[in-house]
Structures are given as C-alpha cells and as structure tokens.
Amino acid sequence: MTRKDIIRPVLFLLILSGAAPGYGQDTVPELFRPPVCGEVYVVPKDFSGKQYFNRNWLPGDVVLTSGDTLYDMLLKYNGFTDELIWLDSNAFRQVKLEKHFINRFTMKHPDGRVILFERIVEKQPLSADSADVFVEVLCDNVARLCVQRQIASRGVTTKYIEGKDYSFDDLKPQPRYMLFLPNHQPVVFRIIGRKTVLRLLPPGYREQAEVIIREHHLSLRNEKQLIQVAEEIR
C-alpha cells in the first residue's frame, strides 16, 4: 500500500465531513415552516395569448415579509394579473399567493439562470394611491435595473367555435423598464432604444451612458445591452 492509497481516502473523508448535514438547529425551520397563504386559483380562459411569464412550472423559493422562506415551490408568474401562482401538487390545485405577504421570489430556469422578482410599491399615475407590483431584477449594482413583466390586452381576437363567435382579449407582453439611478431617481420606459434611454437620463448620467455605449460599441436595442449599461453606471 502506497502513501497515496492512504492520503486520497483521508482527503475524501475530510471533504465529505464538511458536506455532511448537521443535526440540531437545521431541523428547526422545518418544524415551524410558515404556511402558504393565498386563494384557490381558477385559471381564466377567456384570453388569447400567454398570461404567464414562464410557460412551465419552475422550481423556486419565496421570501415572505416575515423573513421566512418557502423553499422548492413550483411557481408561475402571471404577468397579466401580476400574481404569483403556486402549484400545490399534494392537493392537485393552483394557489394564487397573497402578494402582500411576499417580499421576493426566485425561479430557477432549466438553463441554470435564477430569475429574481421583488415586490415594490409604486405610485399610481394621476392619483395619490400606490400599488404593489412584482418586478424582475435584471441588475443590482450601483444602479438598479428592474422590469415589470406586464402582459396586457392589445385588442380583441374573435374566434369561431362550434357555430358561434367568441371574442377573446389578445394578450401580449409589454415590459416596463425601471432604471433606479444611484441617486435613487427612477427612469421608466417601455421601449429599449439608444435615443429613448439617453433622452430620459438626467444630465451627468446621460454623458456616462454615452461613454459606456461608445466604449462597448452598443446599439442598445435589447435587454442584454441595457443590463450592460446599467451595470456600469456609477
């Protein structure tokens, strides 16, 4: 038996010992697992197009306002109603989770990406009211780029079913981007474009963005390039 034969299993042991689950406090969160709160969700069918941000159920975690986390839930985000839907596979039902009890949630995409959504309070236009909305966090550096994955009706589609005409709302994604600058000033826009973004940015940040766009030869036409700009704003 060589020295290698002894050292390798010992090293293996050491690595495993660090990974082995401990006993004690780890059992505590499981015992007092916070209850999921929401209402039984009945899928609305009078629409044409996709209501959901993600077509398939994605596994994810939900962080509640109490600070507790609900792990490994099958989730779908409904962009039309701005609600988070949970697939309760034990009871064979879908549950619309109470939005106000959720701080943020993540969904793990099959390609490995982790999509983070946060609940923010947004002031409503032309009124003193504010509303809670879920936004996807695209970049969280000095500047913060979020997008509200809104899905809205863009007209009506008429379908002829079993001898009758039925009209359905035609749903289309209408993302709304929110760039929170380092001075906490929000810049909100729907269309990604070099001119649009530069026009909306306040002086100082506009010049900074121009330099970033020039240095990286960006056309600023898609989300990826917008994230690149947001990441470098100081």
Next chain:
Amino acid sequence: MKITRTITRYLLAAMMMMAATGALRAAEIHCGRVVVFTDRDIYIAGEQLLFTLHINGESGGQTSASGEIVYLLLRDSRQGPVAKVCMKTAGGMAYGSISLPDTLATGYYQLVAFTNRLRNCGEDCYFSKELIIANLFDRELKALSDANPAQVTAEGPVVDKMQQPAQSLFSIRGLKKTYAQGEEISFSLAGNSSSGNLPAITVSVAEEEPWQGKISGYNFGQSCSSRSTQMEFLPETRGQIISGKVTDKATHAGIENCCVLLSAKDTAVNLQYAFTGSNGMFRFRLNDYYQQKDIVIQLLDSVPGQKPVIELEDRFALSDAFVPAAGGISAAVAEYIRRSQDIVRVQRAYRQAPQMQAVEKTAGNNLRPALYYKPDQQVFPGAYESLSDFSEITKELLPTVRTRKTASGTTLEVVDKVQQGFFSKNAALFIDGIYRRDNREVLPMGSDRIRRIEVVNEQRVYGTLTFPGILAVFTNDSAIAPATDQSSKLFRVEPYSANSVQQQQEIPRNTTLPDFRQLLYWQPVIKAGQAGSYDIKFRASQHTGTFILSIRGTGADGEIIQKEQRFSIR
C-alpha cells in the same frame, strides 16, 4: 482490478465517515449555559434584587448573536414561585431586577435560570443560586438558623463554585484601600491589550457579606450536552415556543393528528395551526406580536368518540425540589441581616428606595400571522339603522353572506366570488381575531355589539388548511366568551421584561439625610472594548465596613471571569 480496489476503499471510507458523523452529531446536543450574577446574596424583603444574565451558545463558546429567551425563577424552600421573569438576551446578555415582595417570609430562596435549549440536558444543567431573604420585621431569623441541619458540610456552610482562578483581563487602577464616609470613590478599569477583545462585564460595589449563596448547575469545563438522539426543546431565538398536549379525557392518552389552532384577541384576524404528534404533543412559536395579548388555543374539529383536553406546559414548573444546602447561619450572618433590616427601615422612612429605570427593549419580530391582507367586503353596522341580530345584519348589510336554519343548527355561508354562488360549507368564523368553531355566539349579536364585519369571498388556502370563505366579526366590548369545554384554552404568554438599570442615588454630601447604602455601585453591562478603559465614579455612603468591588462576566469560551478587590470605609 486495481480500479475496483480503489473504488471499494473510497466507498468504505465514505460509509465509515457517514456512520461516524451521523452517530456523533445525533448523539450529542449542546445545550449551552446560563450564568446569573446578582448584586448581593442576602436581601431584605421589599428590596430590589439586581441581576445580569449571560448565555453562551450551543457550541459552548460563542454567545448567541440573535437574542435567546431566558427564564428566571425565584422560588422558596416550599417550591412556591416568588417571581417569574422572562428576558430576551441581546449579544448574549440581559439585565434587570426582581422586586422582592414585602411579605416574603425569612428563609432560603433559590434563583433558577434556564433556556428552552437547556431543558434538553435536564435540570442539573440549569443555573441555580441560593439566596437569603429576610423579612423586615423578623429579628429572630429562626427560619434561617433551623434550616435543615443535615445539610451542613464539614468544610463550611457554603460551597461557592465560582471561586475559580481570577482572570487577569482587567486591571483596576486608582482604587484606594480606605475611604472616608461620603468620600468620592473613583477608579478606572483597564483592559489588558494582550488578551484580545474584552467581554462585556458587570461591575458592582457592595458591602462584604459574611455569607455567599451556593451556585450549582454550572460546569466550568464544558457546557452541558445531552446524549439524546433528538432535540426535544428547540432554541428560542425567534420567539417563545409554547408546547402542550391533546389528550383524551377518559384515557389520558395523547390524541394524534389533531389540528390545533392558535389565535390572539386582536382587531385583525390572525391564525397559527399545528398538528399533534404521535403522543398528542403540539408546539407553536410565538413572536413578539403575542406579547400582552389574550391567546386562545383550540381544536379545529371535534374528535369523534373522544373528549379531547388541551393541556399547556408550564415553562416554570421544575421537577427537582429546592432543598437549601446551607444548614443554619453564623452569628456574623445574623448580625449582618439585622443591620441590613435597620438600614432598609431607615431608607423606607426617608423614602430612599432606589428606583429602576427601563432601558429600551430590543426590537423583535411582531408580525401578525395574517390569514388575508384585504377583505372583499367591510361593513360598519353602527353606521346604519340599528339591527337586532346577525341574521338581520346579513340580510340588510351583507349581500354575500347568508344564515340558514338547518336541522343541525344555523349555518353561515358566504358567496364564492369566482364560482358566483354560495359555498356549501360554513365559512370560517372569527370573533375579535379568534377562530370560533361554533357560530351560535355570533347569531344573537346586533348592530349595538358589532363594530366591524369583514368578509373574504374566496376559498382561502392557509398551509394545509382551506377555508370556504372567511367571516370576521369585531365587537365593541371585545369580550371573549368562556370556553364551554376543555378543548380550548385561554392564556397569556409571560411578557419579556425589558432590560433595566438602577438609578444612581445622588445624596448631597452636606445634607442631614441619612445615607447607609450597602450597594454603592451597580453597572450591569460595561463594554470596555479592546484595551479600553472605563472610568467609574461614585460617592461612598455613611455606612462603614468592608466593601468589595466585583468585576464579573463570561469570556468568549464561556469561562467565568471574576475579579474582586476589597476596600474599607471608615
């Protein structure tokens, strides 16, 4: 062949390691430790007992960063509780006082401190300290001299386990050997720089007592640990954990898989639930929201063929009886007590009893376990024409609620806003935030009694429970109807005491007021920091004798730090 041998070797190593770690980790639960420092060991009834408590975390070394709940019980030799204190630590410490009632009889008392985690290791691991409390009017002190002579030990009346080798973490500078009556005493505590970060300490200056209380339940070498395979009592770092049992009234056997509901009287609906285990046990974690609230625990459904009884565990109930270790007191102790009685009598005559000042409570999580955020309908019946009962209210003011008389009683149903029809089952009824299984209580209520009604017109999911709509009624008087059977319990959790300090008594020097303070200085927490120094200044009283400056605390490894220096006042 060689590959197979290597794989086998690795697999064997992994299996051995898993077996070893599994066995080790499951076999030992570290319970941590609690230690309490009191300002003195002998008190007169009516005085304040000042204390500081320190806890050390599960590893036995690190103090818990998040606050843990510590229970402090003062009991007499007949096992009767004198005071129950519940405190939340911050940075592993808490401090306060126990106001000793005037009516306490002379005798030996025991101060017991523990955490829920310590309960896994048994009462032997609880911190306990024996104290003498004498009644102000008892000059004979017979209860002390007659106490249990069988317990007198050969080496003396008291074994003080805290007399461990003093640590040299702090040095005292500027303290003289003798002071005159009323003279200003000033000195400084300097940290030893080579010893790294210095722990928080308690500083007290009090007259030397000829008796020291016996301390037990504190192991200096290592923290307590249990050989149990399961942690029965969980650490209370995120709120108080209350536990209880659902048993059958006839057989006293635990009832399994019962859904137990907990809700507090409030102006908003709140609910927690738990299912009983195989032995009928259930547990709830209560955050700060439940402080000072009436809480009701009840069963969601009746148990067919059984009469369930809910029993709540008394956190302060101890199974080990307190048997005073001290067997009688010496003449010097009796003389000291009589002198203290005289001093307290004078202080009372001149209204010089020291006052306690509460320090701001540590912020905790007081989030309500809500069932819904916003109701679908909210009605204030008082704003309308007076209606005589709930049935009339539903007809006139609540179009989405109906009451129906059936053979089994009256049902309360709400409309399902999704299906556009009434639910076929009774809605979940809450009165003043408390779940009610029986709706008979709400039916006679008219507009004069009801302040607000909230209706949720949807199938509400709450964990594994589903409610066919919710009807929440909030009354004007907020009176909870008494429980009709033993399957419901009304209680309050022991509120956390805020940290408190004794206000420094400043008696001017050129005054005719008597000043016979025996405790000259008490500072429960001093954070000197690394190599920092802390200046202490106070005035000596007119009381003469030997005084002790005590510096006490616990180190990073849980060891007790104690340093004492004597001086006299003449």
